[in-house]
Amino acid sequence: MENIRLAFQGIWGHKMRSFLTMLGIIIGIASIITIVSTIKGTNEQIKQNLIGSGSNVVTVQLYQDSYTYDLSYNPPPEGVKVIEESTREVLEGLDGVEQVSFFTKREWSENVSAGSNSFSGGVFGVDRVYLELMDYQITYGRTFGDADFENCRKVVILDKTAAATLFPGVYPVGKTIEIKSEAFTVVGVVDKGASFAPTINSMEDYYMYADTSGGSIFMPGPTWPVVYRFDEPQAVVVRANSTDDMTRAGKSVADYLTANQISSNGSKVAAEDGEETEEAEVSGGSSFSYRSEDLLEQAQQLQEMSNSTNQQLIWIASISLLVGGIGVMNIMLVSVTERTSEIGLKKALGARKHRIRIQFLTEAAVLTSLGGIVGVVLGILLAELISRTNGIPVAISATAILISVIFSTVIGVVFGLLPAVKAANLNPIEALRRD
Amino acid sequence: MSMILQLDHVYKNYSRGKTEVPVLKDICLEVEKGEYLAIMGPSGSGKTTLMNLIGCLDVPTEGKYILDGKQIGSLDDNALADIRNQYIGFVFQNFYLLPKMTALDNVALPLLYAGVSQKERRERAAEALKAVGLEERAGFYPNQLSGGQCQRVAIARAMVGNPQLLLADEPTGALDTASGNQIMEIFRELSGKGMTIIMITHEPSIAACANKTYHILDGQLITTGKEAAADEEG
Numbered sequence: 178m179e180n181i182r183l184a185f186q187g188i189w190g191h192k193m194r195s196f197l198t199m200l201g202i203i204i205g206i207a208s209i210i211t212i213v214s215t216i217k218g219t220n221e222q223i224k225q226n227l228i229g230s231g232s233n234v235v236t237v238q239l240y241q242d243s244y245t246y247d248l249s250y251n252p253p254p255e256g257v258k259v260i261e262e263s264t265r266e267v268l269e270g271l272d273g274v275e276q277v278s279f280f281t282k283r284e285w286s287e288n289v290s291a292g293s294n295s296f297s298g299g300v301f302g303v304d305r306v307y308l309e310l311m312d313y314q315i316t317y318g319r320t321f322g323d324a325d326f327e328n329c330r331k332v333v334i335l336d337k338t339a340a341a342t343l344f345p346g347v348y349p350v351g352k353t354i355e356i357k358s359e360a361f362t363v364v365g366v367v368d369k370g371a372s373f374a375p376t377i378n379s380m381e382d383y384y385m386y387a388d389t390s391g392g393s394i395f396m397p398g399p400t401w402p403v404v405y406r407f408d409e410p411q412a413v414v415v416r417a418n419s420t421d422d423m424t425r426a427g428k429s430v431a432d433y434l435t436a437n438q439i440s441s442n443g444s445k446v447a448a449e450d451g452e453e454t455e456e457a458e459v460s461g462g463s464s465f466s467y468r469s470e471d472l473l474e475q476a477q478q479l480q481e482m483s484n485s486t487n488q489q490l491i492w493i494a495s496i497s498l499l500v501g502g503i504g505v506m507n508i509m510l511v512s513v514t515e516r517t518s519e520i521g522l523k524k525a526l527g528a529r530k531h532r533i534r535i536q537f538l539t540e541a542a543v544l545t546s547l548g549g550i551v552g553v554v555l556g557i558l559l560a561e562l563i564s565r566t567n568g569i570p571v572a573i574s575a576t577a578i579l580i581s582v583i584f585s586t587v588i589g590v591v592f593g594l595l596p597a598v599k600a601a602n603l604n605p606i607e608a609l610r611r612d
Numbered sequence: 613m614s615m616i617l618q619l620d621h622v623y624k625n626y627s628r629g630k631t632e633v634p635v636l637k638d639i640c641l642e643v644e645k646g647e648y649l650a651i652m653g654p655s656g657s658g659k660t661t662l663m664n665l666i667g668c669l670d671v672p673t674e675g676k677y678i679l680d681g682k683q684i685g686s687l688d689d690n691a692l693a694d695i696r697n698q699y700i701g702f703v704f705q706n707f708y709l710l711p712k713m714t715a716l717d718n719v720a721l722p723l724l725y726a727g728v729s730q731k732e733r734r735e736r737a738a739e740a741l742k743a744v745g746l747e748e749r750a751g752f753y754p755n756q757l758s759g760g761q762c763q764r765v766a767i768a769r770a771m772v773g774n775p776q777l778l779l780a781d782e783p784t785g786a787l788d789t790a791s792g793n794q795i796m797e798i799f800r801e802l803s804g805k806g807m808t809i810i811m812i813t814h815e816p817s818i819a820a821c822a823n824k825t826y827h828i829l830d831g832q833l834i835t836t837g838k839e840a841a842a843d844e845e846g
Binding site: 524 | 671690725769
């Protein structure tokens with residue numbers, strides 16, 4: 178205690194020098210805190226955005242080998258059946274699944290226009306629950322009614338982006354658009370959730386914001402064959418009971434679909450529809466499978482990416498801590514020289530080596546700890562400033578703060594050791610002789 | 613009277629580069645409890661080295677030094693520090709007060725090293741300051757005190773641990789005559805109470821205050837006795 182008081186006295190006695198010495202530590206710690214806070218905030222946002230706060234939606238799509246099977250360029254997959262309405266009940270009975278919705282899509286649709294405005298974005302053929310399940314809300318017009326589905330009406334609902342592209346400055350409901358030369362009537366405009374910032378709640382959103390694509394157009398599923406094909410197997414969106422169930426629910430739906438919708442040699446479906454699938458696959462199993470987009474995994478991948486950047490930045494910031502530590506050592510050596518007669522006197526009065534050593538170590542440690550604390554405060558302020566100006570979310574990490582302060586103390590002890598030992602080993606006669 | 617310290621054929625060499633320079637040669641000195649003696653000698657004669665040996669700041673190259681029955685020569689740094697703390701009070705020419713501490717804290721410093729509790733430190737330091745007549749200056753910093761007052765604070769610091777021996781190195785060297793006389797008055801009082809005092813000086817008038825004077829020349833103790841000092845004065 179006495180030593181800490183003495184250390185503060187010493188530091189206070191050389192305010193300017195102490196501050197300059199601390200500066201290296203302050204800058205190092207501040208940059209580490211800023212980096213960690215910003216990256217942690219980004220990570221949390223990635224997780225929140227990808228997994229979604231509350232919507233718990235997983236998309237299950239058809240894959241060929243390791244790639245999604247894109248029906249824009251490819252023929253309908255051999256041996257993969259269209260999902261029947263009766264399957265819905267089975268899927269919704271699976272563990273962790275709350276609700277499912279089937280849809281067909283063209284991710285990059287061409288030949289969509291309204292007058293001179295053309296559109297290239299996603300076109301979706303959806304079932305009755307899709308829009309609700311995906312958390313779309315009607316902003317203008319109406320949603321699809323039973324009659325739209327039963328009569329295969331040529332009606333579409335636009336999302337905000339599509340509406341803005343096709344009908345800039347015009348009220349779109351009641352207007353007509355052309356998809357592959359077929360006329361469709363716009364009956365409504367939908368928008369996702371209320372949030373202003375881009376929250377990524379599904380893969381479509383992810384693609385949308387990643388590629389700034391042109392939006393989405395929805396039509397009733399039964400209308401799909403009017404412009405596209407009959408026999409396209411759908412993709413499925415699965416709403417899980419909870420966020421923790423997402424991966425499991427997605428996987429069980431995908432497994433069920435792979436087992437029951439895809440026929441290949443040797444499977445029971447193949448046995449039933451033998452003649453159709455004979456030429457589909459030569460080898461023992463189909464190359465097709467249903468897989469769920471594991472958003473949790475994707476979030477983790479993105480987080481890993483930002484974490485590795487994070488680590489490199491921390492290494493760089495650590496160099497400034499090293500430089501700061503050397504600065505502390507330098508000043509402590511100067512301090513030992515300056516206080517030679519003080520040390521000599523203390524030794525003459527009976528101070529043991531240990532006591533002198535502790536005194537200087539404490540002073541160095543207090544100096545760097547103070548620097549660490551100031552650095553933490555500065556780092557938090559800096560992180561807040563960045564989040565205010567750049568909109569990057571910031572999460573202050575208590576662990577990082579604790580580690581920083583402890584680490585700065587350790588720097589003081591490590592770099593204070595040499596000067597302290599030098600002081601403790603001073604010969605009192607020599608020390609007293611010098612004035 | 614019992615013996616407090618004994619130097620038995622003590623030699624001290626310092627190495628200057630490769631050559632060993634003898635500073636003290638064959639010093640034999642016995643001091644009894646309660647003695648008040650002065651050691652005189654020109655500069656370079658080795659009197660400060662002798663003082664360092666007696667003060668356990670250094671150990672002899674050869675010969676025996678026995679302080680209060682303990683052989684000093686074989687002790688390590690920490691043990692020497694403990695001996696200094698326990699047995700010896702130092703008074704220096706330049707006072708060596710710590711400028712950032714009050715008079716009271718300066719006086720209390722040796723007690724800190726002796727492991728005395730803070731409360732007791734303050735009480736005993738205040739007492740020691742009172743003994744040198746500076747009780748009302750306890751909260752002053754050294755730069756607020758005159759040279760004479762500083763030296764009295766230093767004496768209080770030397771005495772606070774109740775040492776067996778007071779070692780003074782030119783205690784009046786930095787003081788005017790009036791202040792110097794005050795210090796000598798305090799020494800006389802301490803001596804009267806039975807304190808053993810060894811004082812190094814080159815001023816005959818100061819040495820005359822002691823009961824016994826030794827002369828040191830070229831590292832050898834040559835003369836003893838108050839009479840010798842008186843002769844030189846005359």
